[in-house]
Amino acid sequence: xxxxxxxxxxxxxxxxxxxxxxxxxxxxxxxxxxxxxxxxxxxxxxxxxxxxxxxxxxxxxxxxxxxxxxxxxxxxxxxxxxxxxxxxxxxxxxxxxxxxxxxxxxxxxx
Amino acid sequence: xxxxxxxxxxxxxxxxxxxxxxxxxxxxxxxxxxxxxxxxxxxxxxxxxxxxxxxxxxxxxxxxxxxxxxxxxxxxxxxxxxxxxxxxxxxxxxxxxxxxxxxxxxxxxxxxxx
Numbered sequence: 001x002x003x004x005x006x007x008x009x010x011x012x013x014x015x016x017x018x019x020x021x022x023x024x025x026x027x028x029x030x031x032x033x034x035x036x037x038x039x040x041x042x043x044x045x046x047x048x049x050x051x052x053x054x055x056x057x058x059x060x061x062x063x064x065x066x067x068x069x070x071x072x073x074x075x076x077x078x079x080x081x082x083x084x085x086x087x088x089x090x091x092x093x094x095x096x097x098x099x100x101x102x103x104x105x106x107x108x109x110x
Numbered sequence: 111x112x113x114x115x116x117x118x119x120x121x122x123x124x125x126x127x128x129x130x131x132x133x134x135x136x137x138x139x140x141x142x143x144x145x146x147x148x149x150x151x152x153x154x155x156x157x158x159x160x161x162x163x164x165x166x167x168x169x170x171x172x173x174x175x176x177x178x179x180x181x182x183x184x185x186x187x188x189x190x191x192x193x194x195x196x197x198x199x200x201x202x203x204x205x206x207x208x209x210x211x212x213x214x215x216x217x218x219x220x221x222x223x224x
Binding site for chain 1: 114116119150151152153155158168169198200202207208210212213214215216217218220
């Protein structure tokens with residue numbers, strides 16, 4: 001059974017780097033790994049997406065090892081506004097449907 | 111500005127009542143999805159539609175129904191058969207299916223039982 005697992009919660013302080021890791025067992029060989037950010041009472045919003053190695057954009061970096069069975073979202077120098085729930089998603093090798101992790105609640109303290 | 115609009119933002123259901131949640135997109139996307147979100151459980155797929163006049167059951171379709179008569183609209187009906195409907199419902203879309211493009215989400219409808 002395909003499963004995407006991530007930590008339930010993490011705490012950090014402003015200005016620190018935060019790394020959130022997700023495990024993707026049975027990930028499809030040709031599928032991307034995507035991370036979303038969700039604030040209360042809003043829909044998830046796309047943060048970053050990658051297939052392998054490292055991807056960086058203006059808000060985050062995504063590290064994917066060669067076996068692609070995990071991924072790590074890196075948020076540099078977090079601020080209070082980064083307090084949110086972060087979801088990873090990928091597609092299982094035997095289904096066309098996306099599988100979302102259960103979400104990691106990040107709390108940033110001043 | 112393109113996006114997905116869900117309405118209403120809050121909805122209350124009486125026992126034995128069917129309610130319909132609206133989802134409209136102006137992104138010209140072929141594929142649309144409905145998810146249910148419960149605390150600590152992430153997103154679970156209810157139904158999805160790859161194209162107009164087509165839809166398939168997701169992982170938790172029992173007690174729900176959908177239609178896809180127009181490309182831009184994908185309403186979800188929560189029927190009286192759904193015994194635990196209290197949740198946050200999210201609609202999403204992608205340009206095609208299956209897609210490696212990120213999903214675009216609406217801002218959800220929160221459904222509660224009276």
